[in-house]
Amino acid sequence: MLRPDVLFTIDYGQAPAQGELRAATFIARELGLNHETLSVDCSPLGAGDMAGRPIASHSRVSEAWPFRNQLLVTLAAMKFAGEGLKDILIGTVVSDRVHADGSPEFVERLDMLIKCELPQTSVTAPALNMSTLELVKRSQVPMDILGWSFSCHRSTVACGQCRGCNKTIDLWEALERS
Numbered sequence: 639m640l641r642p643d644v645l646f647t648i649d650y651g652q653a654p655a656q657g658e659l660r661a662a663t664f665i666a667r668e669l670g671l672n673h674e675t676l677s678v679d680c681s682p683l684g685a686g687d688m689a690g691r692p693i694a695s696h697s698r699v700s701e702a703w704p705f706r707n708q709l710l711v712t713l714a715a716m717k718f719a720g721e722g723l724k725d726i727l728i729g730t731v732v733s734d735r736v737h738a739d740g741s742p743e744f745v746e747r748l749d750m751l752i753k754c755e756l757p758q759t760s761v762t763a764p765a766l767n768m769s770t771l772e773l774v775k776r777s778q779v780p781m782d783i784l785g786w787s788f789s790c791h792r793s794t795v796a797c798g799q800c801r802g803c804n805k806t807i808d809l810w811e812a813l814e815r816s
């Protein structure tokens with residue numbers, strides 16, 4: 639929908655990283671977009687499904703990884719700070735508000751924080767107020783590309799049982815009904 643100058647995928651030590659990288663690489667190529675990757679192993683600091691550990695103590699959501707989204711945005715800012723970085727876009731939708739770092743307040747404060755050091759750089763989440771179904775419809779993403787999307791929290795191939803996989807199944811069912 640927005641065609642950014644570069645797509646950036648980070649393997650931060652999450653269990654499904656190789657599945658995410660495979661999907662992101664294929665989708666970037668299909669869309670003709672530049673794609674860069676970074677590997678920084680933060681797995682000793684993880685919690686919950688994505689780290690293969692018990693649920694984080696501060697959250698009631700199984701995949702919560704403490705301070706993950708601010709870590710990822712910071713890594714992106716570090717990577718591109720010297721290249722005239724203007725906008726960092728993150729892919730957050732309404733259902734991510736179950737996480738403190740998926741809320742509108744979080745995005746607003748992170749934008750302010752990044753501006754302390756890079757005043758010309760903004761952090762936005764263009765789909766912040768959309769459901770996944772709305773985003774899929776508005777972006778008019780072809781179904782064969784959507785089919786490559788990957789959201790399992792636990793494994794490098796879809797486990798079919800985690801919250802991420804269940805959300806994907808719900809999305810396809812909703813698309814079939816609509």
Ligand SMILES: [Zn+2]
Pocket residue numbers: 789790791792793796797798799800801802803804
């Ligand atoms: Zn799964």
